[in-house]
Amino acid sequence: MAKHNELGKLGEELAVEFLIEQGYEILETNWRFDKAEIDIIAQKENTLAIVEVKTRSSIEFGLPQDFVKPKKIQLLVKAVNEYVEKNDLDVEIRFDIIAITTNKQNHNIEHLTDAFYYF
Numbered sequence: 570m571a572k573h574n575e576l577g578k579l580g581e582e583l584a585v586e587f588l589i590e591q592g593y594e595i596l597e598t599n600w601r602f603d604k605a606e607i608d609i610i611a612q613k614e615n616t617l618a619i620v621e622v623k624t625r626s627s628i629e630f631g632l633p634q635d636f637v638k639p640k641k642i643q644l645l646v647k648a649v650n651e652y653v654e655k656n657d658l659d660v661e662i663r664f665d666i667i668a669i670t671t672n673k674q675n676h677n678i679e680h681l682t683d684a685f686y687y688f
Contacts, residue, residue, distance in 0.1 A: 576671070580624025581608055584667040587678050593618065602651045605644035609667075610652065617660040619649050621684075624669040633668035634681055642685055 585595055593611040600607045609620035621641070623633035642664075649662060666684040670677045 576624050576626060577622075579671065580667075580669045581622050583624075583669055583671070583676055583678060584609060584620065584622045587667065587680065588618075588620070591680070597652075600648070600652065602648040603644075605648035607645060607648050607652070610649075612660070615660050617649075617653070617658065617662050618665050618682075619645060619662065620665045620667055621645065622667045622669065624671060626670070626672060628670055633670065634666045634679075634684065637666055637685070 581598065585598065588595060588609065588611050591613075593613045595609065595611050596617075597610040598608065600610055607619055608622040609618075611618045611620060621637050623636050625633045625636075645664065649664075652658075653660070653662065663683055664685050666681040668679045668681060
């Protein structure tokens with residue numbers, strides 16, 4: 570597996586552990602619809618958190634959350650609409666980013682709730 574894929578997988582595993590510790594129920598990981606992939610779908614009370622995980626080994630080229638681009642947001646919105654309809658859910662929807670910087674020994678995890686909105 571390529572190094573960047575290993576880093577991404579590590580980040581998603583750390584994000585799942587973090588969310589569970591924060592009281593979230595993990596409903597799905599790597600859920601796909603068309604060209605979109607939702608890293609984590611988690612629920613806490615009546616809120617469905619659609620979580621994009623961004624992991625970097627350094628912030629030399631920008632913060633992890635800076636790499637969530639408008640095209641990705643469009644794909645996430647389309648995918649979450651399908652997920653909610655398919656599962657007949659009546660919940661609040663929130664888009665979060667979990668930004669992780671790691672050097673294998675130390676991990677800095679930042680949970681950005683309501684990181685972006687859709688219309």
